[in-house]
Amino acid sequence: MSRNVLAQCALALAAVALPVFVKNDVVLTILVFSFLASILAVSFNLIFGITGQLSMFHAAAFGIGAYATYIAMHDLAVSFWTASALAAAFVVMVSLVIGAICFRFRLKAFYFAVVTLAFAEMARLVVVNWYSVTNGTLGINLSQRPVLAVLGRSITFESTLSWYYLALLALFATILVCGRCVDSWMGRCFAAIRLNDELGDALGINIFRYKLLAFGIGNMLAAFAGALYAYFLGSIQPAYLSVGQSLAIIAMVLLGGQRRVAAPVVGAIFLTLLPHIIDLSAEMRAVVHGAILIFAILLLPKGIVGTVETWVRRRAA
Amino acid sequence: MKCIRVLAAGLGLVAMSLGVSYAQETVPIGELEAQTGPLATYGWINHQGVRLAVEQINKAGGFEVAGKRYRLQLFAPDTRGNPQEALIELKQLLEQDHVQYVFGPFLSNVYDGVEAYATQNNGKFLMMGGATSMHAQLGKPGKDYLIRTWNWDGGPTGFGSAMVSYLKRKGVKRVAMLMQNDAAGKVLVDTYAKIFREQGIQLQVEMFEPGTKDFTAVLAKLAEKKPDYLFPGYADAVLYDIIRQATDSHLFTRFFLVRGSLAPCIKNKAAINDCIVYTPKYFKQAEKTEPKVKAFVAAYRAFYKRDFPYDVAPLCSSACYDHVHMLVAAMQKAGTVSDVAKVKAALMSMHYHGVWDISFHDNEEVFGFDVVDMHKGGAISVIHLDPRKPH
């Protein structure tokens, strides 16, 4: 356990120190995107890997978070931070409603996937058609930048370097939050639900409440990721809510690993980096995504991190 | 496109071994298009044209500006239609490859993703692409880099009103529009609703979710009010199904198209009374009547060693073959390869006669185009319209 902690600290330090040595804007930009993807992957893993619920709603939470942040900033004239907090709260409310509907009816894992898929599609259709609010299929171009007032000075997040640290900080925060959840009594309930929810129920665990909790927390973090991503790229598009986006997140988690809180980061960084290392055609890359899904399920069920851990443990024994 | 760099390097080596004086400087140019993926048609043909032009210019020994000789170096990464990747690639083009002239993007969602960064670099480069979402940004403060290299349906130099006038001259009173419910479809509906209203033709609009295959129900609904023409969606995929189902159910026999090709009409010609199609150029005829077009087709065949893609070639009216030549001519007129403001001024004031007849109006391209009219039985008549001339 402590070896793990040491490794994670070392990686964290390396990530913080990296911009001192690497000044290349392109590399830093790619890393910002991978950190944001990692937030999505880690938060999804809380619902899927830890609690065992396959949600197809994650991309929708991501997209709604982005749109809601813009709407809050635009209509209520609040700061980015307030707006994203409001957006996250909104997504939590939506998640509670959807989660309540699904878990109340004791939907088994598979049907939960199909129902969340249906809700995600409905959310996307609403976004696409509600022109007055979301500008529909035309998307929204953002001109504002997040501004942070700290110690009497204000920092505008415009440069890639500033975003690097913001995204990294957000990722640390996400891993911290998820890690605290998993290490607590909450985490034990999540694990019980994953292993056998009916048994957990028989033992007195309120599975309804904990499923809802995992679903809510996971989606809340996805909403924050959506806000950050939108303001970094400068554009919000309905494609954020697409099923394809959800599938990309699933691929990252399956590739990285499901049992450890931070394992999906490996998958996220790998998949974000991939197109810039290997110049595959769009079709080939989608084939690779599909193949990852298949082979991760059949051959590498523990993901990269899990498999490496098992290998290390076997070596040590 | 890494093979481009290899090819350029290879050509350089060959030229050097042939003793050609290559103490030339290079002007790096970039192309930011989706060359693979479901929406790759535009990027594909644009890349074909740009590459052909670059090779032609370099093979002729480059070009001369203010007494110095230059050749072009093309960087053409594949955006795959993904805004996130396009942003990274644009950063690479501007910061690492030192490109000052970028052709593309054609896809609106890609442009939306790179817009913020491009605006940050205003004044350092020119972006010449065909994306619809560029239109609203043209000429705005801080957007001097932006040039839209495709014509626009609406406005005084738009081709839309020329098309609708053609329809009006046929005595049409009522048109039914059936469009995809996506960004491009929405823009078309907004633009044409206005034009039809201005010209006094009644318009009924229905929009469908992209991916719909069976239109019989909505066609029946539209046919109830007995419109004269059907104005269907904008991609060949959808056009074929709509036209086929419309003719199969005996609901419509007359069609009006401002996007897509004549192919869907030809496939259903037995049941069609009239099919009016806007096309930037009807190559099958232009190849015989216009010498520059003939040369272009021949050069394409010789260079790529495959048949000329007649069906997608009309899309080469945007950020393609002509535009590279135009850029070089602009640099020569401005007397500089690095002062983008001067090059842009030269570009905006030019009237270029290549495969197309191109000029710019308010940062947006205008060109003469063809209206192909397929009559009952398949007979085709072509008329040439120019939005710069009264119609």
Added chain:
Amino acid sequence: MPQIVLGQLLNGAIVGTLYGILALGVTLTFSITGIVNFALGAFMMTGAYGTWYLTSVHGVPYGLAVPLATLGTAVIGLVADRALFRFTRNDLINGLLVSIGLIGVFDNVTLMIWTSTPHTIDVPVGGSVAVFGVYLPRMKLIVCAVLAAVVGATYFALRHTWAGRAAHSYAQAPEAAELMGVRTEFLQSSVFVYSTALAGLGGALYASLYSIDPTIGGPFVLKAIEGAILAGIGSVLGALIGGIILGVTESVGALFLPLSFGNAYGLVFLVLILLFRPNGLFAGRR
């Protein structure tokens, strides 16, 4: 007005048989192998492309191309079963993820080979007939008849042949069936392959009615699942009826409601059904 509704009722029923054949594949796969094979849409697309390739590139007559393409799809289905789905029996989540991964592979390999340009085949039987004042293309009527016949044949086969009864008994009580000598692994593989063949046939017929591109499978399989759930899984005829109900609702609905929300109605339906009949709907399965 009533005439236009009648026309769409008929059209919807015809389109519904396409949903129905795929729904039948979904039903059979679920009953016997315990997973929902989302990739059936991709198999349908394969059947469509196979048919197009045979007729348009090699000039094979349509009547011959259809069974060939169906067979080809079944072979691919066999490979998929032996290599992949054999390991996800009764594991809904893994089966879902593997089938989704397979969709990505199928769709994009097709995209790589044949690009996103839509393809069409020459219509084998052209022309339309007037039915109650509405013009229906002959080809649509033929497709409807063929698919209904296939579903009917499947129904009878399940009832009256040994293999069919074995499948039936397995669906109801797997261990008992095994004890009675039913070779379960063989049965599961066969049913899986048969459903991919059904999807391939659906695709082959689809190609005669609509243009094809690599993405046609996705929306279709979702509708097939909706149709299968709607009228009761586990029932062969139910799958066809469910598909028809969905087709009719869509077509008649398009007359009165905005089409841009078209898919949403089916989705709402799906959610409601899954909420109120989550386990009971899959009759005959635990």
